[in-house]
Amino acid sequence: MLTYNFENRTAIVTGGSRGIGAATVKALLQAKATVVAVYSSNDEAANRFKESLGDLAANLTLSKLNVADYAQAEEFFRQFDEAHPTLDILVNSAGIRRDAVAAMMPEESWRSVIDVNLTGAFIMSKLAIQRMLQKRYGRIVHVTSPSGRMGIEGQSNYAASKAGLVAMAKSICKETARRNITVNCVSPGFIDTDFISSLPPEQLDAYRKSVPMKRFGTPEDVANAILFFASEESSYITGSVLEITGGLA
Numbered sequence: 001m002l003t004y005n006f007e008n009r010t011a012i013v014t015g016g017s018r019g020i021g022a023a024t025v026k027a028l029l030q031a032k033a034t035v036v037a038v039y040s041s042n043d044e045a046a047n048r049f050k051e052s053l054g055d056l057a058a059n060l061t062l063s064k065l066n067v068a069d070y071a072q073a074e075e076f077f078r079q080f081d082e083a084h085p086t087l088d089i090l091v092n093s094a095g096i097r098r099d100a101v102a103a104m105m106p107e108e109s110w111r112s113v114i115d116v117n118l119t120g121a122f123i124m125s126k127l128a129i130q131r132m133l134q135k136r137y138g139r140i141v142h143v144t145s146p147s148g149r150m151g152i153e154g155q156s157n158y159a160a161s162k163a164g165l166v167a168m169a170k171s172i173c174k175e176t177a178r179r180n181i182t183v184n185c186v187s188p189g190f191i192d193t194d195f196i197s198s199l200p201p202e203q204l205d206a207y208r209k210s211v212p213m214k215r216f217g218t219p220e221d222v223a224n225a226i227l228f229f230a231s232e233e234s235s236y237i238t239g240s241v242l243e244i245t246g247g248l249a
């Protein structure tokens with residue numbers, strides 16, 4: 001196992017109460033980081049996650065925030081500044097899906113997915129970078145998806161939001177490179193979280209069979225890659241996308 005030391009590093013992880021975000025929060029805490037985990041509405045899941053961490057939770061703050069709401073994000077960062085002298089790491093894992101074929105997709109499903117997955121990540125990145133610039137150090141990691149690269153039926157909104165994240169990372173990394181702020185993406189395949197658990201069993205079966213490794217990934221599989229991009233050791237990597245898919249092409 002790779003071991004990292006994030007002592008004296010502070011991280012914000014959006015979507016940090018469940019799934020991939022929660023596994024990332026746990027791994028960061030185990031590596032001695034101070035972490036603020038953002039979630040949007042499910043207090044019960046957030047509190048359950050915090051309780052499951054035991055002593056590790058001492059360095060965790062839970063924060064309820066809709067990342068797509070600029071005013072809420074500004075207020076979140078105002079409070080963050082009061083409690084934390086610097087920000088080193090931002091992981092944008094908050095994400096939703098509202099699948100439907102384009103001809104039947106309600107406009108609201110298009111807008112909400114773009115708002116949370118893409119605009120939310122932009123808002124959080126913008127406000128994070130303003131803080132990172134002062135310190136001339138930062139690590140930003142977006143969670144994209146192969147859907148954004150290859151397209152998936154019923155996911156025009158989701159695929160567009162995830163392709164947008166990659167384009168956004170490749171643009172922002174050019175703006176921040178001279179200040180040692182890297183911006184990278186991880187692209188998980190099928191990962192065993194609430195995000196896909198509501199799919200029909202036959203569809204889950206078909207998806208599993210389509211993976212060369214014949215299994216879904218775990219949230220920890222993705223957290224391992226996120227921690228690499230969040231670490232000092234990845235200092236010369238920016239604007240890149242790492243796929244964690246068990247071989248799914």
Ligand SMILES: NC(=O)c1ccc[n+]([C@@H]2O[C@H](COP(=O)([O-])OP(=O)(O)OC[C@H]3O[C@@H](n4cnc5c(N)ncnc54)[C@H](OP(=O)(O)O)[C@@H]3O)[C@@H](O)[C@H]2O)c1
Pocket residue numbers: 014015016017018019020021038039040041042043045046065066067068092093094095096116120143144145146187188189190191192193194195196
């Ligand atoms: N699981 C997969 O197979 C898979 C594959 C590729 C990419 N991804 C991407 O990986 C990321 C994490 O997925 P996951 O599987 O960990 O999802 P998940 O288990 O459904 O967790 C989603 C997390 O995002 C939070 N969230 C949702 N909307 C938010 C908003 N508007 N503002 C702030 N937080 C919000 C949720 O908070 P609440 O609990 O309050 O709702 C929760 O903490 C997503 O971006 C997803 O697109 C997942």
